[in-house]
């Protein structure tokens with residue numbers, strides 16, 4: 311589709327429903343947990359522990375093979391009780407950098423906070439991530455990068471700012487965030503930028519996309535943390551590409567739309583619960 315505004319023309323493709331069936335594939339018989347990728351979520355300070363739990367839960371429930379969480383030590387019991395499938399390491403443990411090198415996808419930022427410890431964990435992580443790994447940068451990590459003017463040069467990066475975080479990172483005020491302005495700013499960053507709003511936009515190095523689904527029932531804390539976990543789980547299983555990232559964004563909103571038919575608000579935990587069923591229907595080409 312080509313969208314015409316007063317002073318701009320930008321080619322924006324709408325993500326299509328059929329992409330879901332192309333990306334989400336039946337699991338091969340000859341497989342084991344290692345086949346479906348390793349994810350590490352780094353986030354959740356003492357105040358925002360739930361953010362890391364929601365992100366890790368979404369990664370587990372959409373099928374990532376192994377999920378670890380680096381978080382504030384105070385979150386240990388809650389995480390274990392809520393998500394026994396996940397492994398845990400305190401985010402200030404010196405072993406964290408060694409763990410980072412062993413995973414396929416690192417997702418940093420949900421609930422990380424913006425204090426000195428968070429900034430130090432972020433800058434060490436940015437230095438440690440290898441070229442072959444995918445890196446998702448969300449929430450507090452985006453705010454920190456903007457505040458401290460940190461340079462990110464990792465090509466396999468997926469950024470997930472909401473409009474206020476995008477304002478901090480790009481310098482474009484929310485009211486001025488037109489597709490052209492967003493695309494221009496996104497090309498200055500490595501990787502893919504997902505600008506989240508009621509109609510989320512994706513800017514990859516080669517194309518721009520719009521997510522045609524979504525509902526105000528999603529406007530509740532933790533919904534973006536859930537998207538981070540889905541992106542991580544999708545990339546861990548299906549690789550990093552425009553299609554895979556777009557499919558995760560689409561599926562997140564499509565599941566919420568289904569739930570919103572009978573629910574006034576869709577909580578992240580409700581969406582996460584639906585993931586295994588949705589993935590199965592998608593793999594069987596029933597969505």
Ligand SMILES: NC(=O)C1=CN([C@@H]2O[C@H](COP(=O)(O)OP(=O)(O)OC[C@H]3O[C@@H](n4cnc5c(N)ncnc54)[C@H](O)[C@@H]3O)[C@@H](O)[C@H]2O)[C@@H](O)CC1
Nearest residue numbers: 358359360361419420421422449450472473474507531532
């Ligand atoms: N249960 C938890 O532990 C939660 C932790 N969270 C974490 O809390 C930290 C701070 O993130 P927040 O996003 O709350 O705070 P921010 O200060 O980064 O952004 C929130 C502000 O941005 C405004 N805004 C403007 N356009 C927006 C848009 N399109 N979408 C969302 N907000 C928009 C909101 O009205 C609000 O005033 C992050 O690390 C985040 O991951 C949040 O995910 C909420 C839930």
Ligand SMILES: Nc1ncnc2c1ncn2[C@@H]1O[C@H](COP(=O)(O)OP(=O)(O)O)[C@@H](O)[C@H]1O
Nearest residue numbers: 472506507508524525526529531532533534535
């Ligand atoms: N009114 C809406 N319509 C469609 N999607 C929405 C709406 N409000 C929020 N969302 C989606 O919910 C998510 C919110 O992300 P974010 O603000 O980062 O949440 P949090 O940080 O609380 O987890 C994004 O994917 C956004 O597109």
Ligand SMILES: [Mg+2]
Nearest residue numbers: 449472534535
């Ligand atoms: Mg967020």
